[in-house]
Amino acid sequence: MTIIIQKVETEDINPVLDIWLNASLQAHAFIPAPYWQQQLIAMRDLYLPLSENYIIKENHTVLGFASLLRSEQVLAALFIDPAQQGKGYGVRLLNFLKQQCEQLHLNVYAENTSAVQFYQKQGFKMTSPGIDQNTGHAELGMSWCRP
Template sequence: MIRAFRNEDSEAVVALWLEASLQAHAFVGKGYWESKVEDMRTLYLPLSEIVVDADEATGEITGFAALVEDFLAALFVAPRHQGKGTGTRLLKLAQKMRGTLELSVYAENERAVEFYRKHGFKVVGQGVEEATGHLELTMRFGG
């Protein structure tokens, strides 16, 4: 069930983000992601409009999408829930909410790049992310 983010979801969302980031971005290194936990909790989440996917039976948050205006700042699904449609449901809702979306994704995260392409995003730019030194692609949907 997709619903709006609640303040009490914060710790579960941060934990999910860290777990999924470590899995999807192992090429960056664990220490980098761990060093960003507090920023995620106190800076990025409060600045974003967030929707979560929660298991109706248990209430467990299985994924979330964070939007800042027309920028999809985050879309993460708990690793054990990947491949079950959670990411697709969250992305389709974000596309419906905004119509035009832009995002940044590491080029090395081929699974995510392919996921976004499958859902109508096109690469419109690229650059090296300063903090990690890894190539990021800018992708856009609509507009």
């Protein structure tokens, strides 16, 4: 089993979008599903092109991805296929990005407690509460700095 992390290529876009939608629906059940379905085109045409996108693959299968806004050191997205969660792929992707950045910042929905706990375990500290303008749900700003 060879696990690789690499930049997203054209043929990876559809698996990335599938993972994003399925993981978003699962992790954010507190937001109505049509919201996520309506965001799919913006994700493909706006958000992904603005970011540096990396996938984690095993045996040519995309298992998850991360999107980095490098100039702002913002982790814009980290999603693992729901069927593959809990197997360490998210930690591997995050460690890959931590090797390249002095610090990382992100926002996560407060109601997504498993993600909040995941980031805390990975050394992220809460910085500021806020409200996501698109959904009206509470979110938490979190940051990690290289020791």
